[in-house]
Amino acid sequence: MTSTLGRALRRIAVLTFPAHVGLAVGAATSPAQWLADQQRIAAAQPDAARGQKFFTSKHGRDWSCSSCHGDAPTAPGRHASTGKTIAPLAPGFNAERFSDTAKIEKWFRRNCNDVLGRECSAGEKADVVAYLMALKP
Numbered sequence: 003m004t005s006t007l008g009r010a011l012r013r014i015a016v017l018t019f020p021a022h023v024g025l026a027v028g029a030a031t032s033p034a035q036w037l038a039d040q041q042r043i044a045a046a047q048p049d050a051a052r053g054q055k056f057f058t059s060k061h062g063r064d065w066s067c068s069s070c071h072g073d074a075p076t077a078p079g080r081h082a083s084t085g086k087t088i089a090p091l092a093p094g095f096n097a098e099r100f101s102d103t104a105k106i107e108k109w110f111r112r113n114c115n116d117v118l119g120r121e122c123s124a125g126e127k128a129d130v131v132a133y134l135m136a137l138k139p
């Protein structure tokens with residue numbers, strides 16, 4: 003009885019372990035790869051100028067993306083409510099940006115909800131990333 007249960011539990015552990023690793027770490031990506039993914043989902047051409055306008059404008063609420071990431075996301079930003087420093091968002095100035103799909107999705111979801119009161123569309127994400135990638139050191 004006990005050993006049967008033990009075997010069953012071990013099997014569950016083996017079966018679920020890889021899924022947990024996948025959730026915690028997220029898939030590796032790159033700014034260009036992630037942009038290509040969003041572009042394919044949106045089925046539209048990304049536009050860096052539109053991305054800049056989206057990033058620096060308010061959308062009916064108190065904050066824009068710039069409120070925390072700065073008007074020039076090439077330099078560190080400052081969190082609008084906690085005052086904490088935020089490392090530069092533009093990948094040309096911070097090599098860790100847009101390298102982990104789970105992190106990217108988590109923060110887009112949270113930040114878009116704060117700024118727009120909804121999730122961002124794939125087209126909006128593609129525009130923002132096209133803008134951020136256009137910023138070169």
Ligand code: HEC
Nearest residue numbers: 065066067070082088089099100101106109113114117130
């Ligand atoms: C209230 C403050 C705040 C606002 C407003 C905000 N962000 Fe952020 N954002 C953060 C924080 C905090 C992090 C996580 C810390 C970090 O990654 O440095 C973050 C991380 C991110 C990331 C993760 C990128 C990566 O790969 O590391 C993206 C993408 C992002 N923000 C986009 C946006 C966009 C687009 C907007 C506007 C819709 C926005 N943010 C508005 C605070 C903010």
